[in-house]
Amino acid sequence: MKIFRNPDAMWREEDESRDQANQGLETGEDVADIGTSIILHSGKMHSLNILGTEIWKLLDGKSLDEIVASLQEGFEVEEEVLREDIKTFLSEMKEEGLIYEE
Amino acid sequence: MKNDLIPSSPLTVNWAITNKCNFACNHCYSRSDTKEELDLEMVFTILDTLSRAKVFSINFGGGEPLLRKNLLEIARRASDLGFAVSMNSNGYLIDRDMAGKLKEAGFAKVGISIDSPQPDIHDNFRGIKGSHARAIEALKYLKGAGIETSISSVICKINIEDVDGLVEMALSSEVANINFHNFKCSGLGFANKDILDLTPLEWRDFYIRAIELRKKVNGLRISLEDPIISQLGETGEETLVKGSVCGKLSLNIKSNGDITPCGFIPIVVGNICTDDLMKIWNESPVLHKMRNKEPQGKCLSCDSKSDCLGGCTARTLALTGDMNNPDPHCWKNES
Numbered sequence: 317m318k319i320f321r322n323p324d325a326m327w328r329e330e331d332e333s334r335d336q337a338n339q340g341l342e343t344g345e346d347v348a349d350i351g352t353s354i355i356l357h358s359g360k361m362h363s364l365n366i367l368g369t370e371i372w373k374l375l376d377g378k379s380l381d382e383i384v385a386s387l388q389e390g391f392e393v394e395e396e397v398l399r400e401d402i403k404t405f406l407s408e409m410k411e412e413g414l415i416y417e418e
Numbered sequence: 419m420k421n422d423l424i425p426s427s428p429l430t431v432n433w434a435i436t437n438k439c440n441f442a443c444n445h446c447y448s449r450s451d452t453k454e455e456l457d458l459e460m461v462f463t464i465l466d467t468l469s470r471a472k473v474f475s476i477n478f479g480g481g482e483p484l485l486r487k488n489l490l491e492i493a494r495r496a497s498d499l500g501f502a503v504s505m506n507s508n509g510y511l512i513d514r515d516m517a518g519k520l521k522e523a524g525f526a527k528v529g530i531s532i533d534s535p536q537p538d539i540h541d542n543f544r545g546i547k548g549s550h551a552r553a554i555e556a557l558k559y560l561k562g563a564g565i566e567t568s569i570s571s572v573i574c575k576i577n578i579e580d581v582d583g584l585v586e587m588a589l590s591s592e593v594a595n596i597n598f599h600n601f602k603c604s605g606l607g608f609a610n611k612d613i614l615d616l617t618p619l620e621w622r623d624f625y626i627r628a629i630e631l632r633k634k635v636n637g638l639r640i641s642l643e644d645p646i647i648s649q650l651g652e653t654g655e656e657t658l659v660k661g662s663v664c665g666k667l668s669l670n671i672k673s674n675g676d677i678t679p680c681g682f683i684p685i686v687v688g689n690i691c692t693d694d695l696m697k698i699w700n701e702s703p704v705l706h707k708m709r710n711k712e713p714q715g716k717c718l719s720c721d722s723k724s725d726c727l728g729g730c731t732a733r734t735l736a737l738t739g740d741m742n743n744p745d746p747h748c749w750k751n752e753s
Contacts, residue, residue, distance in 0.1 A: 326474040
């Protein structure tokens with residue numbers, strides 16, 4: 317199953333916030349609440365943290381396994397934990413109509 | 419009263435591309451605005467500036483944007499740069515041919531102003547006979563051309579008894595959205611506020627009904643942009659910020675390039691032709707104040723203040739002279 321971003325959703329990374337989150341990751345801080353990208357779709361706005369943003373950027377037709385493998389290189393977390401986090405994220409994205417599967 | 423997230427640049431820019439107008443509306447906020455217009459080359463330069471700032475969408479207004487020479491060319495350029503392009507129009511100049519041209523130019527959405535389901539009331543309010551019929555026709559042509567349509571209605575004395583009728587009109591016109599705009603006391607709206615604006619308790623009753631309709635009606639989005647509805651348990655979950663979005667998610671450009679926080683706040687914070695947009699966005703003392711309003715008066719003890727943030731900044735500023743004051747439309751402690 318390949319997963320894609322909804323092409324109607326407008327999105328952008330927030331450069332300063334992303335740099336701040338990356339800096340936090342290096343020093344071991346909790347960066348979960350730092351919004352590093354914004355999505356606008358159907359009159360509704362969403363803010364993603366750095367993990368959400370990195371998942372979002374990979375949604376160009378990759379499978380769940382490919383997304384997990386790709387992110388494991390950047391985030392020091394057990395594969396099963398990461399997989400569950402990604403599945404939860406994708407489920408929320410799907411509910412909002414922000415992604416589709418083929 | 420601070421917001422958690424202010425984007426690094428505006429997400430949306432509202433652009434009064436011309437102030438020429440073929441209507442004579444009783445509540446017009448821009449009638450006395452500058453008639454100066456930017457040339458095409460400068461307009462294209464501004465589009466490049468907005469593109470570099472990663473602005474998502476541009477909404478053309480005015481005046482009547484269709485009276486701007488080269489509007490289609492401007493929209494095409496904006497669309498090619500990746501902006502979501504929309505406009506607010508009175509619809510009078512949109513026939514089937516124009517609707518097709520707007521689609522070709524890249525307009526994704528067009529909003530048409532209609533203030534009453536009763537043609538004679540709308541025509542009198544807008545100052546042009548036959549304007550209601552032309553507006554309804556415009557919606558049909560736009561939809562036929564594949565453009566998403568919406569109706570914008572300014573809520574005031576002329577339509578407060580006919581909110582259900584406005585929703586029925588929107589449903590029969592098959593628009594995606596109806597925007598109920600709260601009455602702003604800017605320009606002629608200020609001069610005519612005593613005969614057009616509602617009392618705080620009338621606003622409360624309007625919002626109760628509008629929220630009921632929003633929950634009940636299918637196939638139509640009913641947009642209520644007013645932060646004071648947080649008192650009715652509406653938390654504004656569609657946006658990332660609390661209170662007014664002006665100056666936090668969006669900016670307004672006037673026809674001469676002047677930048678204001680929104681179209682209804684006459685404070686110029688810079689000019690897009692001569693000043694650095696990002697410097698304005700990040701350093702303007704006016705925007706800073708709007709993003710960090712200090713609660714005063716009845717806001718201090720209000721349970722909704724963290725969501726409402728004092729209500730509509732434009733209205734409060736126009737009617738009280740201090741944006742930190744409680745919104746004059748707020749019905750808390752009113753009887």
